[in-house]
Amino acid sequence: MATKDILKHILSGEISATEVLESYLKRIDEADPETNAFIQVLEPTARANAARADCLLEKGETPGLLAGLPVAVKDNICVKGAGCTCGSKMLENWISPYDATTVRRLREQGAVLIGKTNMDEFAMGSSTETSAYGITRNPWDLKRVPGGSSGGSAVAVAAGMAPLALGTDTGGSIRQPAGFTGICGLKPSYGLVSRFGVAAYASSLDAVGPLGQTVWDCALVLEAVAGADRLDPTSSARGRVAYTKKLDGNVRGLRVGFPRELLQGVSAPVKEQFDKALSTMEGMGIIVEEVSIPSVVHAVDAYYVIAAGEASSNLSKFDGVRFGKRAPAEMLDEMYTRSRGEGLGKEVIRRIILGTFVLGAGHKEQYYLRAAQVRTLIKRDFDKVFEDFDLIVSPASPDVAFKIGEKIQDPLTMYLGDLMTIPVNMAGLCALSMPMGFVRSGGLSLPCGLQVIGKPFDEQTVLRVGDSLEQEIGAEIRQEVRAMRRKLSPVRECELVD
Amino acid sequence: MKIDVKQIAYLARLDLGEQDQRRMAGELETVLAHMRNLLKVDVEGVPPTFTLGDVNCLQLAEDAPHESLRREVVMESAPSVLNGYFKVPRESQGV
Numbered sequence: 001m002a003t004k005d006i007l008k009h010i011l012s013g014e015i016s017a018t019e020v021l022e023s024y025l026k027r028i029d030e031a032d033p034e035t036n037a038f039i040q041v042l043e044p045t046a047r048a049n050a051a052r053a054d055c056l057l058e059k060g061e062t063p064g065l066l067a068g069l070p071v072a073v074k075d076n077i078c079v080k081g082a083g084c085t086c087g088s089k090m091l092e093n094w095i096s097p098y099d100a101t102t103v104r105r106l107r108e109q110g111a112v113l114i115g116k117t118n119m120d121e122f123a124m125g126s127s128t129e130t131s132a133y134g135i136t137r138n139p140w141d142l143k144r145v146p147g148g149s150s151g152g153s154a155v156a157v158a159a160g161m162a163p164l165a166l167g168t169d170t171g172g173s174i175r176q177p178a179g180f181t182g183i184c185g186l187k188p189s190y191g192l193v194s195r196f197g198v199a200a201y202a203s204s205l206d207a208v209g210p211l212g213q214t215v216w217d218c219a220l221v222l223e224a225v226a227g228a229d230r231l232d233p234t235s236s237a238r239g240r241v242a243y244t245k246k247l248d249g250n251v252r253g254l255r256v257g258f259p260r261e262l263l264q265g266v267s268a269p270v271k272e273q274f275d276k277a278l279s280t281m282e283g284m285g286i287i288v289e290e291v292s293i294p295s296v297v298h299a300v301d302a303y304y305v306i307a308a309g310e311a312s313s314n315l316s317k318f319d320g321v322r323f324g325k326r327a328p329a330e331m332l333d334e335m336y337t338r339s340r341g342e343g344l345g346k347e348v349i350r351r352i353i354l355g356t357f358v359l360g361a362g363h364k365e366q367y368y369l370r371a372a373q374v375r376t377l378i379k380r381d382f383d384k385v386f387e388d389f390d391l392i393v394s395p396a397s398p399d400v401a402f403k404i405g406e407k408i409q410d411p412l413t414m415y416l417g418d419l420m421t422i423p424v425n426m427a428g429l430c431a432l433s434m435p436m437g438f439v440r441s442g443g444l445s446l447p448c449g450l451q452v453i454g455k456p457f458d459e460q461t462v463l464r465v466g467d468s469l470e471q472e473i474g475a476e477i478r479q480e481v482r483a484m485r486r487k488l489s490p491v492r493e494c495e496l497v498d
Numbered sequence: 499m500k501i502d503v504k505q506i507a508y509l510a511r512l513d514l515g516e517q518d519q520r521r522m523a524g525e526l527e528t529v530l531a532h533m534r535n536l537l538k539v540d541v542e543g544v545p546p547t548f549t550l551g552d553v554n555c556l557q558l559a560e561d562a563p564h565e566s567l568r569r570e571v572v573m574e575s576a577p578s579v580l581n582g583y584f585k586v587p588r589e590s591q592g593v
Binding site: 230319 | 503522541546551572
């Protein structure tokens with residue numbers, strides 16, 4: 001059942017929030033052992049949230065925009081009273097004493113916080129293979145990765161274990177897993193959604209955003225969590241928009257550009273699906289043209305310099321003093337080095353070393369400063385295209401989900417797979433990833449995502465076009481999702497997640 | 499380029515065994531070789547971008563006290579506490 005319909009049934013009293021929650025908890029019991037999407041299921045919290053929503057509804061009061069809908073939360077976003085491991089041994093036993101602003105807003109809008117989802121350690125990864133809590137598996141093929149770093153949130157939605165989820169996106173960590181698992185995910189403009197209470201990876205790039213089965217789902221969650229926050233000094237003071245009300249299908253005459261540089265290295269079957277999506281858009285009255293954004297070919301290099309540099313600084317707080325893992329040691333320096341060496345995983349250490357190197361004396365100008373200058377060029381190139389175009393589109397990834405273990409030993413290949421998504425973070429833009437079709441091979445049907453990029457703070461146009469395109473191609477996607485869920489684990493006694 | 503991973507690991511306060519240092523040196527050399535492509539880009543006169551705040555719509559926080567976490571709550575997360583302070587091992591042998 002679509003999230004929109006579940007919400008309608010809750011509001012009309014046909015079904016209670018508690019009944020909805022119990023259906024999803026049952027589905028987690030069935031599908032999570034196969035996929036490992038959750039680090040922690042928050043049963044008591046979720047039951048209390050659902051009971052509160054039901055109580056308000058019984059009294060005739062409105063429980064908020066999300067009115068009893070379960071939401072899964074990536075495990076780098078703080079939920080008061082729950083663990084927040086960031087996928088790391090470093091924070092194995094840490095309990096958050098406060099809510100992130102996004103979580104507080106979810107609660108205020110009546111959401112049911114169903115669980116904390118698995119992720120690449122400290123959001124550093126593109127496959128959810130670097131978590132200290134095991135690999136998350138792609139429900140379309142359990143031998144494949146779900147993408148990352150928000151792989152747990154994406155799989156929770158794709159496999160029907162939660163209708164909605166929150167993730168974070170520093171270089172594509174919402175959009176790439178959304179594409180790999182056949183769902184929708186939105187990376188909001190830099191500053192639209194508060195990062196207070198979210199473990200920082202690279203502060204000039206990090207964003208918190210929604211994942212859902214449909215574009216409408218993303219619009220609903222964005223509406224609930226967006227807006228100024230005095231606890232995040234980078235948050236924009238722009239007013240909140242009723243995004244779900246803006247999905248009016250009015251797309252005729254919009255101009256959409258597809259950059260030739262973002263099609264380099266795209267596999268033939270994904271390119272075929274992309275071309276089909278472009279034709280569908282043209283059929284909807286959208287003007288589609290090829291454009292050039294020359295500087296994006298340098299985006300991956302510049303990104304990994306900047307992100308690693310910022311990460312090396314942000315993660316210095318994990319030193320065994322105030323919270324997190326502390327290794328036994330006689331001397332202070334030994335305590336720092338051992339706590340960090342034992343608590344942090346390989347990929348995190350790799351990026352801290354890289355970041356410390358590029359910020360070091362003698363290297364800063366050659367790497368960090370130059371990367372920041374290239375970032376200016378990327379931003380200028382996007383600005384220029386946006387003078388003539390309303391949106392930019394590309395595939396969300398060069399190929400479908402890769403096999404578990406295929407890239408984990410080769411960091412450079414893993415990094416280069418993020419070419420499509422990274423430029424959006426570098427330029428502070430917003431972008432939606434939505435399913436555009438399937439690549440079929442060897443009896444498998446694997447989803448591939450379309451990325452719709454918008455100007456800063458123009459989420460409305462991105463969501464409107466995404467929603468209209470979904471009306472055209474969504475039927476096939478829904479059918480495939482239903483078949484995948486049944487194959488993964490029979491959907492019993494629960495029409496909601498079918 | 500030879501990267502002194504041992505020295506960098508010390509600066510970042512990371513305990514890395516010799517085998518890990520060797521492996522990481524090789525991986526970093528490959529990654530940095532790719533990143534040196536940035537040197538080919540003409541950035542003459544281009545200012546750096548360090549952040550992307552919504553410059554026209556940022557607001558200064560009101561200069562007023564507000565509720566924060568209580569000290570006892572914060573200290574609950576600490577691995578070791580003495581008289582309400584974070585307790586750590588001594589800094590040097592001689593003190």
